[in-house]
Amino acid sequence: MNYRDFGATGEKISALGFGCMRFPEYKKGEESFVDREKTDEMIAYAYENGVNYFDTAPGYCNRNSEAALGHAVKGFRDKILISTKCPLGDDTDADGYRKKLEMSLSRIDTDYIDFYHFWGIGKGDFDNIILKNGLLEAAAKAKEEGLIRHISFSFHDDPSAIKYIIDTAEERGVRMESMLCQYNLLDRSNEEMLKYAHEKGLGTIAMGPVGGGRLAAPTDLYTKLTGKPTIATYELAFKFCLGNPNLNCALSGMENLDMIKKNIAVASDKTAFSASEWEQLGAAMEEVKKFSELYCTGCKYCQPCPVEINIPRIFEMWTYYNVYGLKDHAKHMMAKYIEKGGKTFADCKQCGLCEKKCPQHLKIRENLEKVCKTLGE
Ligand code: SF4
Ligand code: SF4
Structure with missing residues (x-):
């Protein structure tokens, strides 16, 4: 040590x-x-x-x-x-x-x-x-x-x-x-x-x-x-x-x-x-560095979302896609998530509650849209 x-x-x-x-x-x-x-x-x-x-x-x-x-x-x-x-x-x-x-x-x-x-x-x-x-x-x-x-x-x-x-x-x-x-x-x-x-x-x-x-x-x-x-x-x-x-x-x-x-x-x-x-x-x-635009710590302060979108989970998939370059793996994760009934940007009610609670001040909705669309919502 x-x-x-x-x-x-x-x-x-x-x-x-x-x-x-x-x-x-x-x-x-x-x-x-x-x-x-x-x-x-x-x-x-x-x-x-x-x-x-x-x-x-x-x-x-x-x-x-x-x-x-x-x-x-x-x-x-x-x-x-x-x-x-x-x-x-x-x-x-x-x-x-x-x-x-x-x-x-x-x-x-x-x-x-x-x-x-x-x-x-x-x-x-x-x-x-x-x-x-x-x-x-x-x-x-x-x-x-x-x-x-x-x-x-x-x-x-x-x-x-x-x-x-x-x-x-x-x-x-x-x-x-x-x-x-x-x-x-x-x-x-x-x-x-x-x-x-x-x-x-x-x-x-x-x-x-x-x-x-x-x-x-x-x-x-x-x-x-x-x-x-x-x-x-x-x-x-x-x-x-x-x-x-x-x-x-x-x-x-x-x-x-x-x-x-x-x-x-x-x-x-x-x-x-x-x-x-x-x-x-x-x-x-x-x-x-472009990844840092979406630096989600996984703290879950944005949860619960009223329509149960698992925001940290979805942003984690983006890390795999964008930072590690594990594109197929990230798409597979999204497909699995949706298969199990996971909610995505398509379900978002635009209430904005998540953004008020995010300590990283992330533009959650904007990023959710980008991530969900890229990973095949
Ligand atoms: S803005 Fe969308 S993602 Fe955020 S809490 Fe409201 S419904 Fe959930
Ligand atoms: S509150 Fe912000 S940083 Fe924390 S999990 Fe949600 S999106 Fe990520």
């Missing part, structure tokens, strides 16, 4: 982080549970093979992820870094922050959280909740008491807000110590801000290093981009992330042992991308 200095936190972090949002689950009646046996095995394997950063959140895996992680790391809690997150509602005040932290501590069954994040914030949340309700001070107090070791944030907003958040917190006397944001070969919008954060001494982590699963598909993308013999696409995606000298760790939501083994192999590869290869690859990627 490769390790990096995690910003100025004094921690060494493994190049691969374990995202705990896809633990294996099973159902009993209507309720979902994490399969503890499989999860214990997965976490133990990751730990034994060098992964030392585990990222959970109260809402993951039907609210069972924190407890499952806590259970799985019992024998080596003090050897790893646990990250979890504080969900912010408009009414979250210092007491609320504290209660949420205490609940996470209790679910994980630990005395401290290594990295406690303000969860999924943007400028609006920062101004209207964190600053207004004194949550920076609440975080500083919790840190002083040893309940959290580092103050962090995860981010979903216009990249410029990252600088604002880091600088404003610092002006208020609280140093943000690490940051988790979207970054991958297909979405490099936070790249400049990663550099800024890194220069300010924050530890930096990428979520979605394999583009929400898009880059997990087999393709000759690497050859197309570099002219070199092909490698697996997930490998390309990881190497691209980890080649960025301003990024410390790539977080992957791993769901089975096979995936863990593959990711560990890439993150342990001593011949990881050099900074110059990373630059070269990034430049080559510009050639396929």
Whole structure:
């Protein structure tokens, strides 16, 4: 496993982080549970093979992820870094922050959280909740008491807000110590801000290093981009992330042992991308930039659609078609989808609800029309 200095936190972090949002689950009646046996095995394997950063959140895996992680790391809690997150509602005040932290501590069954994040914030949340309700001070107090070791944030907003958040917190006397944001070969919008954060001494982590699963598909993308013999696409995606000298760790939501083994192999590869290869690859990627016009993260915020059009599924087919050049495969996916009764642009009522909810501000209807027509609606 490769390790990096995690910003100025004094921690060494493994190049691969374990995202705990896809633990294996099973159902009993209507309720979902994490399969503890499989999860214990997965976490133990990751730990034994060098992964030392585990990222959970109260809402993951039907609210069972924190407890499952806590259970799985019992024998080596003090050897790893646990990250979890504080969900912010408009009414979250210092007491609320504290209660949420205490609940996470209790679910994980630990005395401290290594990295406690303000969860999924943007400028609006920062101004209207964190600053207004004194949550920076609440975080500083919790840190002083040893309940959290580092103050962090995860981010979903216009990249410029990252600088604002880091600088404003610092002006208020609280140093943000690490940051988790979207970054991958297909979405490099936070790249400049990663550099800024890194220069300010924050530890930096990428979520979605394999583009929400898009880059997990087999393709000759690497050859197309570099002219070199092909490698697996997930490998390309990881190497691209980890080649960025301003990024410390790539977080992957791993769901089975096979995936863990593959990711560990890439993150342990001593011949990881050099900074110059990373630059070269990034430049080559510009050639396929047209894809970014339709960068759907698969977040599903646009769902449900009143006529049940599975928008992320259809946009995923477009990725196969347009980015990977797997045209027949994409058309086959569409045919299967329609065969199973899947709704398409032809059913769209033009209500516009989906576009109001899309964090990527995609012109969903326009793109749906293009994709459905191209793939044979
Ligand atoms: S605009 Fe069309 S696709 Fe979007 S939510 Fe409405 S019906 Fe669904
Ligand atoms: S909300 Fe936007 S980014 Fe998320 S799945 Fe729907 S279309 Fe894709």
